[in-house]
Amino acid sequence: MNNHEIDYKIYGDDMQFVEVELDPQETVIAEAGSLMMMDDKIRMETIFGDGTDEQNGFMGKLLGAGKRVLTGESLFMTTFTNEGTGKKHVSFAAPYPGKILPMDLSELGGKLICQKDSFLAAAKGVTVGIEFQRKIGxxxxxxxxxxxxxxxxxxxxxxxxxxxxxxxxxxxxELLRIDTGCLVAMTKDIDYSIEFVGGIKTALFGGEGLFFATLRGPGTVWIQSLPFSRLASRVFAAAPERGGSKGEGSIAGGLFDLLGGDRK
Structure with a gap:
């Protein structure tokens, strides 16, 4: 094993967090801002990239960090190392309602391709990079x-x-077509491309995106029912035009709207 062997436990249902158990000198890497809590004697350190390019010097680390910028992530990641004498625990929380999926890369052919904002944490030694698609579309x-x-x-x-x-x-x-935002992860053997939905009426009035992801087997695909972009767009659409609450659902709010009142 080139990676640190970590144990874990997942808590919760819709708003989950994962508790990672670290033996002395074991390390876990995580996205900046995902920490929930940690025991004493755990050292937290901010690093460029995922910490696997240290042997290549500063330029190697800078290149790894630059790749993360292309996926919309931070330049930095955070490592958590157990510097105590016994087992210690560190927990990471999901950023929005959903599920935390534990993935053992040794059982997935050593590689997993996933949505750019879906990675939460991993054992030190896991490389976090970008996957360029072969097709220009x-x-x-x-x-x-x-x-x-x-x-x-x-x-x-x-x-x-x-x-x-x-x-x-x-x-x-076997072929599967899904909304691009609903794709969470897939194994390395999946053939992945983007296709136009077809039909001008469907594209303009169908209520979906103009493109969908086409996945062809063999392999395994993980799909989510609520992409964050979809959740954010609904929240934004429901937000008041001018800051503050408009009192939706209240009799007073409806009366003010009917009379054209201006509530400060």
Whole structure:
């Protein structure tokens, strides 16, 4: 094993967090801002990239961090190392309602391709990079799935999915079309591309995006029912035009709107 072997436990239902158990000198890496709590004697350190390019010097670390910027992530990641004598625990929380998926890369062929904002934490030694798509249409029109992250190694990693998660096994040649934002992760053998929905009326009035992801087996795909972009767009659409609450649902609020009142 090149990665640190970590134990874990997931708590909660819709708003989950994962508790990682670290033996002395074991380390876990995580996205900046995902920490929930940690025991004493755990050292927290901010690093460039994922910490696996240290042997390549400063330029290697800078390149790794630059790749993360292309996926919309921070330049930095955070490591948590147990510097005590016994077992210690550190916990990471999901950023919005959904499920935390534990993925053992040693059982997935050493590589997992996932949505750019789905990575939560992993055992030290897991490489967090970017997965460029071979087809130019995927790059230009992929939406949320246009640049994917790749997680490589043989250790445990934790991925977050919004809403309800569905795992689907695709057989050789089996085809699946999904909304680009609903794709959470897939194994390395999946052939992935972007297609136009087809039909001008469907594209303009269908209520969906102009493009969808086409996945062809064999391999495993993880799908989420609530992409964060969809949740954010609904919240934004429901927000008051001018800051503050308009009193939706209240009799007084409706009366003020009817009379054209201006509530400060």
């Amino acid at each position: 995927t790059g230009f029109f992929g939406g949320e799935g246009f640049i994917m992250q790749k997680l490589e190694g043989d250790g445990m990693t934790f991925v977050h999915a919004g809403g309800t998660m569905h795992k689907k096994e695709l057989q050789q040649g």
